[in-house]
Amino acid sequence: MMPSHGRIRQADRVSRCVVIGSGIMGAGIAAHLANAGMQVTLLDIVPGSLTTEERSKGLTLGDAKVRNRLADEAVKRIHHAKPPMLYDPSWISRIRTGNLSDHLSAAGEADWIIEAVVERLDIKRKVLESIDTARRPGSLVTTNTSGLSVGAMAEGRSGDFRQHFAATHFFNPPRYMKLVEIVPTADTSPETVTLLTELCERRLGKGVVLARDTVNFIANRIGAHGMLVTLEEALRCGLTVEETDALTGTAMGRPKTATFRMMDMVGLDTLLHVVDNVLDRSADPAERAIFARPQLLVKLVESGRLGSKSGAGFYRKTAGTDGRSMIQSLRFPTLEYGSPSRASSPVLEAVKAAGGAAAKVRALLSAAPKHTHSQFAWACLKRTLLYAASLNGVIADHLTDIDKAMRWGFNWELGPFQLWDAIGLEQSVRRMEQEGDVVPAWVKEWIAGGNSSFYRCEGTKRLFAHDGGYREESGEGDCISLAGLKEAGRTVLSTPGASLIDIGDDVVCLEFHSTSNAIGGDILSAITLSAEEVSRNWRGLVIANEGRNFCVGANLALLLMEAQSGDWDEVEDIIRYFQRSMGLLASLDRPVVAAPHRMTLGGGVEACLPADRIIYSPETYFGLVETGVGLIPAGGGSMAAAMLAADRAQAASGGRSEASPMLLQPQLNQLFETIALAKHSTSGFGVRALGFHRPGDRVIMRQDARIGEAKHECLELDRQGYSPPSQPLIPVAGGEGKAVLALAIQSMKHSGYISPHDELIAGKLAHVLSGGDVAFGTKVSGQYLLDLECEAFLSLCGEPKTQQRMSHMLETNKPLRN
Template sequence: MWNVRKAAVIGAGVMGSAIAAHLANAGIPCLLLDLEGLAVKGIAKLKETKPSPLYDPSFLTRIRAGDLERDIAQLSDCDWIIEAVSEKLEIKHNVWARIDSAWRPGIIVSSNTSGLSINDVTSVCSKACREQAMVTHFFNPPRYMKLVEVVPCKDTDPRALAKVARFCEDRLGKGVVIAKDTPNFIANRIGTFAMLATLKAMEKHGLTVDEVDAVTGPILGRPKSATFRTLDLIGLDTFLNVCRNVGEMIEDPVEAAAFSAPAMIEEMVAQGRLGEKSGGGFYRKNNAEKGKDRIQALDPQTMTYGPRKKISSPALEAAKLAKGNAGRLQALLDAADSDRLAAFARDVLEAALCYSAEKLGEIADTSDEIDRAMRWGFNWEEGPFETWDSLGVAETAARLEARGKIVPAPVASMLDKGAASFYSKKEGSLFYYSQGKYKAVEERPEELSLGLLKERGRTVFAADGASLIDLGDEVACLEFHSPHNAIGPGVLSAIRQASEEVDSNWRGLVIANEGRNFCVGANLLLLLMEAENGEWEEIDLIIRQFQQSMRSLRLMPRPVVATPHRMTLGGGVEACLPADRILFAAETYFGLVETGVGLIPAGGGCLAAAVLAAERAEAANLTDVTQPISLLFESIAMAKVSESAYQVKQLGYWRPGDAVVIREETRIAAAKRAVLELDRLGYAVPEADRRVSVGGREAATVLKLAVSSMRRGGYISEHDARIAGKLAEVLSGGDVPAGTAVSEQHLLDLEREAFLSLCGEPLTQARMRQMLATGKPLRN
């Protein structure tokens, strides 16, 4: 394994600084070099950038600014040098010549170019340096975008290429694809073509900006930013430069013409309408407008802005009701002869599918590389070859022929040889078609896929909202799969069933899933319906079941390890805190947020906070728990959510033994290993009648004084203060003296009673309705 003890990034612009930040995220000291003063400014901008390029602001100390003129010799102390200067060959040549002068054997050097030939870039270097040189194209922003394209030059040592690819995956948590040294590599080549094909189809069908974005977002399996919001984020001048770069480097005049930017883009750039960075592009915010929607859309015909319009058609509505990406696309294709928006969608889709197939073998060797590049780099729900398979390769080819279009040669060749799809599954293993035969997609022992395990018949039981899956080595995994992975009666029942099953037959339990988010909380809609109907006994029963389910996890006489990822809110946090250990994906947004809907945690969340405070007071030899409970009170009362797993500690939820897993694909296997380690060390059965030392009336008074001060200052509403007051009483253990050791059930009863009381408040119900309707909290 190659290890990077120190890295250097040359170029302190937006990308260079952000790459340095992500190296710092991975614990790697980094030297950021640029012309005098620029590196210092680049580091300063990292503090202001939102969303933050750093997992934690303290990681900024791992980056040191340097001067390219004075500090060039320091490159010889680095294991990895990343060049991220302007996309102009003469500038890169100047920098690479300097790198070559300081280079020593063993140093890897890479360019973050998004499209220049690495052979051209490295032409000024010695052969020895070129053998350790390649492209590492990070997608922007590097912390959040998964894709890194790694491209060798003609002299690159394959061992160096493999080392860098593996390091980017394992230490930086990236998804790596190996691309060829062709214009704009894989993702930008296909993504730019698809964007231009969309603009040309827009002109052909006479669509508006609103209509195009209504079609080319999630309905087409693309991000919510669709076409024009994406262009505004990229910057129209940047997009124009990418188009020109590809067009100039492609030898085929027909293909080069496909990369000519529409006159509309040229005109907008000339007028300074560059997108978000200039204050307006295809969209702009009208700050003078009063009301909820201040965003205006451009009318390309008049080049003026006006209110956005809600777009609908029978085809779009049918697609929204269809199941999965394939179902949505098929609904659009079925309506393409009668619906103009569906006809537009068909043109956009077919252009992307055909171009991707035509480039197979030229820009990448396998369909798998191209699909992963588009999923990871452009956030497509499916890559182009996965989409070919979803719609049927033969059926799509026949539709193209019926419309007088040429079926791409790789597709025709595959069908002629009797292969029906680009991918094939056999006995739970995935294969991809390449050079006339199917090859197995590499499976790594450090990665576990719940989807593949289920296909291999490893489901122990499947219930409404959750399943238990055999991970091997007598370790089971409880997987949530309810809508949005919300916790409802079905999930709670499955938790209790899993607890009994694991207690009897397994060495331990992992709590994990592969959903978009780990868990967004409890089923708020069900709770609101019961509250509006005055079904207090039913709500009481639901909360008791919630508490009992979480308690069954804590008391299981087997080790439990939770591994949350992405949004882990409310009940999702309460499902993790009973575990013996939590292994967080780096991108975990973790918090007890119930106050945002007018409630307090009642699934054991307040109990867990009280226990954490008591344990910290004991470890610090404090006479009472007021100090440690104050941090947790603030986090819960203000519904704070961590901006990464590393910030969970700042909110007070972190426990000894918890850890962060940067490569998300490995977290389930890592959790399994943690279970086995706990079991091997001799797992102690949890104490059932544990007593918790609480702060009592004295701590509650201190917490309520802080609430009163916030209320008098106008920072919170009267209802906020009421909620916070109840939370203070629960976390402090109720009306008992400081230092009283209470039972867990006492704390559970307190949180349940407070929860029921708040459910009956009209202002709380209004908050719940607002959250369900808009996804945003109501401050009333």
């Protein structure tokens, strides 16, 4: 994929890769290299015996199908993986297979060779030796190890090999996890580190931290320590599995998997391997004491309870008396399982009421300081903070790298040093020392120097503690931090649901920040105000945010409340306000570029389609899914679909103004099916297959750069002399096209694919997309289609089954089939 603005980088010349080892990590890495447009050869060893199936087919150990079996099976796993490993299923063609004995010569043609075999130093060294003999000088070689000595692997290798060798530790699954730890050796050239960093960041879309060649590197070392400390403190405090996970998940700014669910996902045997790795290589008695094998873990592993992969660990999935599956949890100290119990306390109630990770952690510690839950949380947190501080300068050059590694590798919202700032550096250190804990000398010296935090901001600069002073965090190219810009006072205007932020070069960004970024009156008001402001004073508008998701749709709770009360005038006002706001974006006399990420559903899509360009991140799940709650798109989404169908039909006709039914109907059918079945893409690249892609829209691999890239797109459109697109009349399929869609609806109903209520919804959608009961080819205005949208939406809001669907979605976050 070409980099931004046409400049050819060295990383863009890396096109041929070899991955050796086709296990979980090797296959995942190979798939993600294919996602980046690279041609990949996946190699593994030759099997030593035949399978029963191979014998039945008369195959021998000399047959290629047998010799390539391990890599071939990995490609099959990639193709059928859920969640998908590939952004586009067709990209499986970018991966070819082979074996180390017959196809190692592929390494001689490769730009980058990645070793991902079993985590044993002797085996890795043997594989790397064979790579050294086969590679061409100057090619990159990396190992995907989670913590073995990288320097020891390179011993005995050629000088050119050592200069171009490092570890690239991908986190699992490679497509979805952001972190890659790059670990150079003493012989790795600076140019190699730079190239690997650029490859991982810009080509693969990863977040890179440089780690030192120490046991388990950064994230796994601190993460494993935190799990062991949590287990120890939970047993000491007499907490249940449920209580522990309730306190160490979102309450601490960490994922819902918390501690014990995370251990089960990692695998208890795998966790013991990580523990043993530290135990074997650490000379620190205190650290060795922490990383001594917990007997509880040993007993679980010895009994075959390895976590999720074995069906039982700290949690167990089993069948209930009614035949349905149920989750049970481990009971201490009997190690038997019982029905899960809900964790509750004044501490947890205070956490629920707090907004944001920092506020939640403060509530966790201060709401009821003498409560067992608060005492437990403090013990876990302080031990993690002190351990991270003791490793600053040991496992990484900068404390900000430790924070990034934990955010990107373990999905913490706050890294250890950010967390320390959040709870108050000076007072927490005071409490630690009062309780007899040893605080690293550099932390005490830092406070004694008059510093009250590890991070601070100066204008748009973000600084972090380093070598007795503050150092500016290195910029990440085109990455723009809206949070940093807001801290620097660059907010132009704001409502409770959205803000307009100056992102430089006379471009502003409209950021949603309502609950779940759902579109309500506050966001619509901000759009109206922003359109006026941008038209007067700015060169362009970006629509993007840094929330967990771009936008999950409109404010469903408000719509349901009004519908249940029968206030139809209010419902219509909401729809019309939504439509007018999207219309302001579409007609703005300045370029508008949307940069969605992750869940971009319903109203989120309708906020993107008026833009002149859409810059997708790879992990964008994009779709008009309103039928799932018994409705149709009515914020301009149905109108936009009809316009897309007409535009494509005209393009297919060679630009003639009159498109035939043979050209328009297929386009309309595709979009109708996409919306009627509430389909959404599984990646930014999948948007095209659903029919929402427009000329000029594109995907960039590096999600963090999407706002910067959208800004550059705005500036380029402005440079070209931007004028808003005209609003021509739209040729529609009319009654003839609607009849074709009606046949499709009947076919789905008779096959049992849709319910009678689905049939009703689909019929309303077909009426709108086809332009109603007019003749084929009739040209209608956008407002005419908006009126049809509104009418259909209102009628569906009055349906009891639609209200049931809306209510069920709000209560369970799952669609109801009724």
